[in-house]
Structures are given as C-alpha cells and as structure tokens.
Amino acid sequence: MPYSNPVLPGFYPDPSICRVGSDYYLVTSSFQFFPGVPIFHSRDLVHWRQIGHCLERESQLDLEGCKSSLGIFAPTIRHHDGRFYMVTTNTNGFRNFFVWADKPEGPWSEPVWLDWPGIDPSLFFDDDGRVYLTGTGGFLGNEPLGIYQAEIEIDTGRLLSDRKFIWSGTGGKAPEGPHLYKIEGIYYLLIAEGGTEYGHMVTIARSDSPYGPFEICPGNPILTHRSTDSPIQATGHADLVETEDGSWWAVFLGIRPAPFMFRGLHHHLGRETFLAPVSWSSDGWPMIGDAGKAALTMDAETLPLGQAAVRPPAKDDFENGQLPFYWNFLRNPAEGSWTLDDRPGWLTLYGSAPSLDDAGAPAFVGRRQQHFDCAVSAKLSFDPVKDGEEAGLTVYRDEKFHYEIALAHRNGTRKVILRRRVGSLWKVELEEDYDASEIVLGIEADASRYSFYFASPGGERKTFGFGECSFLSSEVAGGFTGVYFAMYATGNGQPCSTSAAFDWFEYIPTNE
Numbered sequence: 001m002p003y004s005n006p007v008l009p010g011f012y013p014d015p016s017i018c019r020v021g022s023d024y025y026l027v028t029s030s031f032q033f034f035p036g037v038p039i040f041h042s043r044d045l046v047h048w049r050q051i052g053h054c055l056e057r058e059s060q061l062d063l064e065g066c067k068s069s070l071g072i073f074a075p076t077i078r079h080h081d082g083r084f085y086m087v088t089t090n091t092n093g094f095r096n097f098f099v100w101a102d103k104p105e106g107p108w109s110e111p112v113w114l115d116w117p118g119i120d121p122s123l124f125f126d127d128d129g130r131v132y133l134t135g136t137g138g139f140l141g142n143e144p145l146g147i148y149q150a151e152i153e154i155d156t157g158r159l160l161s162d163r164k165f166i167w168s169g170t171g172g173k174a175p176e177g178p179h180l181y182k183i184e185g186i187y188y189l190l191i192a193e194g195g196t197e198y199g200h201m202v203t204i205a206r207s208d209s210p211y212g213p214f215e216i217c218p219g220n221p222i223l224t225h226r227s228t229d230s231p232i233q234a235t236g237h238a239d240l241v242e243t244e245d246g247s248w249w250a251v252f253l254g255i256r257p258a259p260f261m262f263r264g265l266h267h268h269l270g271r272e273t274f275l276a277p278v279s280w281s282s283d284g285w286p287m288i289g290d291a292g293k294a295a296l297t298m299d300a301e302t303l304p305l306g307q308a309a310v311r312p313p314a315k316d317d318f319e320n321g322q323l324p325f326y327w328n329f330l331r332n333p334a335e336g337s338w339t340l341d342d343r344p345g346w347l348t349l350y351g352s353a354p355s356l357d358d359a360g361a362p363a364f365v366g367r368r369q370q371h372f373d374c375a376v377s378a379k380l381s382f383d384p385v386k387d388g389e390e391a392g393l394t395v396y397r398d399e400k401f402h403y404e405i406a407l408a409h410r411n412g413t414r415k416v417i418l419r420r421r422v423g424s425l426w427k428v429e430l431e432e433d434y435d436a437s438e439i440v441l442g443i444e445a446d447a448s449r450y451s452f453y454f455a456s457p458g459g460e461r462k463t464f465g466f467g468e469c470s471f472l473s474s475e476v477a478g479g480f481t482g483v484y485f486a487m488y489a490t491g492n493g494q495p496c497s498t499s500a501a502f503d504w505f506e507y508i509p510t511n512e
C-alpha cells in the first residue's frame with residue numbers, strides 16, 4: 001500500500017520518534033511559538049494525531065524576548081522504564097534540559113536543567129543501566145565543531161563523566177542532530193551534516209564503544225537529496241525506529257520548494273516531517289529510502305496502514321471552551337491577551353501595544369499553513385475607535401515578513417486594509433471604508449500566491465489584493481520556521497480600547 005510524504009506537512013522540523021509496544025510518539029522543534037514541542041501519536045507511522053505539547057507552561061518554556069527562529073531547537077523523545085523523556089535546548093538563553101512524563105499526553109515535569117552547552121541533545125539508555133547524553137558543540141566557535149557525549153544520572157541530570165568529543169562527521173558542514181543507538185550489540189551514531197539547507201544529509205558511524213572510535217559507513221550519506229531535482233529537498237536530521245515486526249524506519253526533515261520556473265527554489269511551508277523505510281546491508285549498515293532518497297509517495301511495506309487520516313476539523317467554532325492543540329501563540333502570550341470565556345463560542349483577543357512588526361508577544365493565535373493550496377477564513381467582530389487599533393488575519397513568517405487583511409481605525413475612520421511587510425519594505429497596499437463591526441476575512445493560497453478577500457457576513461466577497469508566497473520563504477526571510485495563518489489584534493503602539501472577537505476560523509486544503 002502506498003503512503004504520502006510528508007507525513008506531517010507544514011512547519012514540523014527536526015522530528016524525533018520512539019516506540020512503546022505498537023504505539024509511536026513523535027516530537028518536533030517549535031522555536032518562538034508556544035506551547036512548545038508538539039507531541040504526536042501514531043499506530044502506523046503514517047497517520048499522526050497531536051496529543052499535546054511537552055512544554056505547555058511558562059515555567060518550562062521562557063520565550064520572553066526570544067528572537068525569531070530561536071527558542072526550542074531539535075528535541076529528542078525516548079521512553080525508558082515506563083517513563084517518557086524529552087530533551088531539548090531553549091536557545092533563548094542557550095540552556096539544555098529535559099522534561100519527563102509517565103503519560104505522553106502529559107503532564108510533563110518541570111525542566112531538569114543540564115550543565116551542558118550546545119544544541120540538539122539526545123538521550124540513549126544502554127542495556128547496562130548507563131544513560132548517555134549526546135549533543136552538538138562548537139557552532140559558537142568555542143570548541144571543535146562536532147558531536148560531544150557524557151554519561152548522566154537520569155534522576156537528577158547530573159553529569160557522571162567528562163564531556164568527550166566523539167565525532168566530527170564525514171567532512172560536511174554543521175555536524176549536528178546526533179542520536180546514539182545500540183543495534184545487535186553495536187553502537188551506531190547517526191548525525192546530520194551539510195547544514196539544514198539544500199546540502200543537508202544524514203551520515204552514520206559505528207563502534208563497539210559508545211565513545212568510539214567510530215568506523216564510518218562506506219555508504220554515507222545514507223540520506224540526501226542534494227544536487228537532485230527531487231520535489232523533496234534538504235533532507236536530513238533523522239531519527240530511527242524499529243517496528244514490532246523488526247523492520248526499521250526513519251523520520252527526518254525535508255522541504256518542498258514551490259515550483260517556480262526559472263526563479264530559483266523557494267519554500268515557505270517550513271521544514272516538514274517525512275518517513276522512509278530503512279534497509280540494512282549484509283555487513284550491518286543502514287540505508288534510508290531508495291538508496292538514500294525519499295519520494296512523495298512510498299510503499300508502506302509491512303506497516304499496518306488502514307486508519308483514516310486524522311485531520312482536525314476544518315472549521316473551529318470556539319464552542320467547547322478549549323483551543324485545539326494545533327493553535328499556537330507567539331512567544332509566551334501576554335496575560336489576558338486571549339480568552340474563550342468572555343463571549344462563549346468566540347475567541348476574544350485583547351490587543352496591546354506590540355504589533356506584528358515587533359519581536360514581542362502581540363495578541364496572536366495561529367496555526368501552520370500545511371498545504372500549498374488552501375482556503376482560510378474567519379469571522380471577526382471588532383469596533384475599533386482609536387487610530388492604530390487593528391484586528392484581522394495575518395500570513396505570518398516573522399516580524400519582518402508578513403501580510404495581513406484587517407479591520408483597522410486609520411485617519412479617523414474604520415477601514416479594511418491589506419498590508420504587506422517584506423523586510424524593510426512596508427506598505428498598506430489597499431484600504432477601503434467599512435462601517436460595520438462584523439466582517440468575514442479570507443485568504444486563498446496556491447503554491448505561488450496568497451489572494452485576500454473580505455465580505456460582510458452573508459454578503460458578496462470582494463477580492464482585495466495579492467501577495468507572493470516566495471517573499472515569505474526561508475530563502476528570502478531566512479530562519480528555521482514556516483508560515484502561519486493567525487488571528488491577531490493590536491493597538492500598534494498602544495493598548496486597544498476594544499476587544500476583537502472571532503466567531504469561527506476555517507482552514508480547508510483545496511487540492512487533495
């Protein structure tokens with residue numbers, strides 16, 4: 001039976017996976033978004049359902065002042081002795097820590113801080129009871145670049161040994177994202193190299209000792225799409241899992257550049273999570289996918305497929321008093337900036353001084369764009385009375401790259417506006433007087449552009465301009481994240497005197 005890649009479309013990079021019986025759990029990076037480290041469950045490795053976040057409290061995830069694309073980098077999830085562990089780096093301060101939980105949906109513990117520099121920490125529980133912490137060091141120029149390791153006491157996080165340099169990789173730039181495994185008595189060290197862009201790859205080495213010296217796999221890289229014209233690019237940062245029937249699979253990140261003829265590659269959906277089978281050579285080396293390549297459609301082989309894809313409902317009515325897990329805030333949300341209680345059945349945002357142009361915490365509730373072709377709309381009720389007050393929908397990459405259609409008070413009157421910000425270029429492209437307080441705002445996306453419209457509830461749609469997807473891509477904006485669609489409210493430098501209430505928000509993939 002075939003399955004489709006990516007298995008987690010949209011901005012879900014640096015996947016890490018573990019298996020408990022016939023259940024799989026997967027986590028990804030989350031950067032400046034809150035809550036942090038989404039956790040997913042699957043029974044077949046292909047269909048994933050989000051069951052929570054590992055970091056859902058401010059005491060676990062301080063994003064105050066976090067620069068865009070910093071915050072939570074590559075996590076690792078492991079299960080040992082009835083307990084789940086998720087270890088990661090908050091690069092907003094560059095501190096490594098783990099949290100643990102008895103149930104994957106939480107509650108997760110307070111952070112256990114590690115006296116450990118660098119990024120991409122991983123845990124390996126050996127069968128002799130020792131626990132190894134492996135990570136990436138040297139990228140700040142303070143020590144040789146490569147993979148470091150020490151033994152730790154898992155109850156306290158205390159280091160039990162020196163931190164040792166164990167591998168520099170095969171010569172690619174940015175050796176990082178290590179995971180150590182013991183397979184049939186041999187230690188395998190899997191890493192990413194080449195940087196997370198188009199030169200990305202996965203390499204592996206093995207040894208009789210967890211510290212090496214490591215024998216380098218003659219088939220390296222065991223995954224890369226560099227210098228190919230595959231629709232999947234930048235594959236790397238993998239984690240391996242063995243199924244109950246003894247077959248092996250890899251999850252890894254990759255990107256899908258939108259097809260722009262002759263204009264170079266651009267990807268705006270972020271780095272996504274892919275799945276491919278792992279085969280083993282007769283002399284004990286793994287290979288991912290088809291000779292190191294993955295495809296958009298692959299054979300599920302022995303995976304127990306058959307579950308219907310679990311997708312969140314297209315329309316969120318804000319009726320059940322809780323935000324579904326796919327919603328995120330930007331940094332730690334300001335106290336009182338959002339509520340489902342003030343107007344039951346509506347999401348109410350209280351705009352404050354920070355705007356979408358600030359690297360702060362504006363009132364913002366967003367979800368990832370997961371499909372090139374999709375239609376987003378929301379019904380807003382908002383009575384702005386002072387100049388600067390504004391609420392609406394944004395297509396948001398970061399504070400320097402975003403487009404919005406909004407209801408705003410400008411130059412003494414209420415207007416619908418379309419604004420685009422691309423780096424230091426900034427413009428309100430269109431504005432039109434709008435007297436009522438209720439409005440439907442919409443965005444239609446295809447692989448190359450966003451088209452914006454508005455309507456009075458029940459009224460005719462009016463198309464209100466366009467914006468290129470490529471200007472919100474990583475190739476233009478830089479960084480590690482992908483595009484979000486979000487509801488927001490702001491006073492643009494002052495608190496909003498009125499709230500903005502959203503009755504519903506709809507996200508429909510339109511080409512599946």
Ligand code: 6LW
Pocket residue numbers: 013014029073074119120176177192195196236237253480
């Ligand atoms: C992550 C590193 C990487 O820590 O990108 O692609 C960094 N790999 O391993 C941020 O996602």
